[in-house]
Amino acid sequence: LASAAAVGVAFIWMALAPTYLWMLAASTLAGGALASCNPITNKLVALYIPAGQRGLTMGIKQAGVQVGAFLIGVSLPALASARGYRVSLGVLTLVPLLAVAAIAWLIPADEPSEPETKALRRSGRRLEHAVWWMTGYAFMMGAGVAAFGAYLPLYIEEDLGRSVGTAGAVVGLIGLVGILARVAFGWVSERFGRFALSLGVMGAGAVGASLLVLGASPETAGVMWLAAALFGVSAITWNTVGMIAV
Numbered sequence: 022l023a024s025a026a027a028v029g030v031a032f033i034w035m036a037l038a039p040t041y042l043w044m045l046a047a048s049t050l051a052g053g054a055l056a057s058c059n060p061i062t063n064k065l066v067a068l069y070i071p072a073g074q075r076g077l078t079m080g081i082k083q084a085g086v087q088v089g090a091f092l093i094g095v096s097l098p099a100l101a102s103a104r105g106y107r108v109s110l111g112v113l114t115l116v117p118l119l120a121v122a123a124i125a126w127l128i129p130a131d132e133p134s135e136p137e138t139k140a141l142r143r144s145g146r147r148l149e150h151a152v153w154w155m156t157g158y159a160f161m162m163g164a165g166v167a168a169f170g171a172y173l174p175l176y177i178e179e180d181l182g183r184s185v186g187t188a189g190a191v192v193g194l195i196g197l198v199g200i201l202a203r204v205a206f207g208w209v210s211e212r213f214g215r216f217a218l219s220l221g222v223m224g225a226g227a228v229g230a231s232l233l234v235l236g237a238s239p240e241t242a243g244v245m246w247l248a249a250a251l252f253g254v255s256a257i258t259w260n261t262v263g264m265i266a267v
Contacts, residue, residue, distance in 0.1 A: 022124050024061070027054035029117035036110035063264055065128065073211070076265055080207020083261040087199035087253075089116070090170075094193030098174070098185045155263060158220060165227055166256050170195075173234070173249075181242040191249045198253025203261045216266035223262070226255025 031051035038044040062082055070078045093113075101109040174188035210219060233248035 022121060024054045024057045025117045025120040025124060027051070029114050029121070032110050032114040032117065036107045036114070059260070059264070063267075076211025077204070077208045079211075079265050080204040080261050083207065083264070084200045084203040087196040087203060087257060090196030091193045091200065092196075094189045094191075094196055096189075098189035102185055151266075155267065158224070159260070159263060162224065162227060162256055162259050165231065169231070169234075169252060169256065173245075176234070177242070177245060180239075181237060181245070182239050183242055191245050194246060194249040195253040195257060198250050199257035202254040202258040206258050207261045207265065210262045210265045216262055219262045220259060220266075223255040223259040226251055227259075230255065 028051055031047045031054065034047035034050065035044055038047055063079075066075055066078055066082065097109050097113070100112065170192070174185075174192055177183050177188040177191055178185055206219070210216065230248045230252035233244050233251070237244050237248070
């Protein structure tokens with residue numbers, strides 16, 4: 022509830038922000054709220070979904086992110102062009118408000134027992150080796166995804182000379198491919214394992230997509246569609262496999 026409410030506040034804050042620094046402050050709030058969502062929803066999957074169904078459930082859960090990315094990519098640029106970004110962000114506030122209502126209605130409260138809580142606080146176990154390499158992998162892929170998502174639309178519009186609508190459609194394609202890939206990889210990963218191999222292939226795909234973007238020019242701008250599809254099936258999808266591995 023707190024995370025969804027904070028995202029809603031951040032959207033309103035962005036819509037009303039009088040300066041760039043206020044926009045950055047609102048983005049910081051939104052980033053912190055969004056970062057807290059995955060550990061919480063992963064815990065819900067572990068608590069309420071039996072083994073054998075967790076992979077598909079995790080894939081569907083993570084695909085929700087890409088459903089949002091796809092819908093935003095195909096709608097928000099047009100709305101922002103017609104009405105301005107403040108109006109578009111104000112409209113977007115409806116999404117976290119609906120999420121708050123859904124959470125309050127659908128998700129049962131879980132309270133850890135006192136002995137369990139005390140045991141966790143006393144635990145002095147060192148983190149496993151896999152935690153460290155997974156953290157490093159997540160950091161690099163997360164940085165790549167953030168840069169790709171933030172600057173790809175501007176790159177397509179300003180450097181390749183395409184319209185705002187085309188830039189939004191390319192971003193929407195990333196989300197659309199990510200929806201299908203996250204569900205598929207979620208189902209496959211739980212059944213066949215080989216997490217390290219899957220993550221390695223996804224890392225290579227993300228590098229390939231980035232190289233396609235770097236090599237694009239106004240004459241070869243069509244390659245952006247291929248880069249978007251490759252990025253959607255690799256960098257956008259990795260966290261489903263990573264979370265199942267954890």
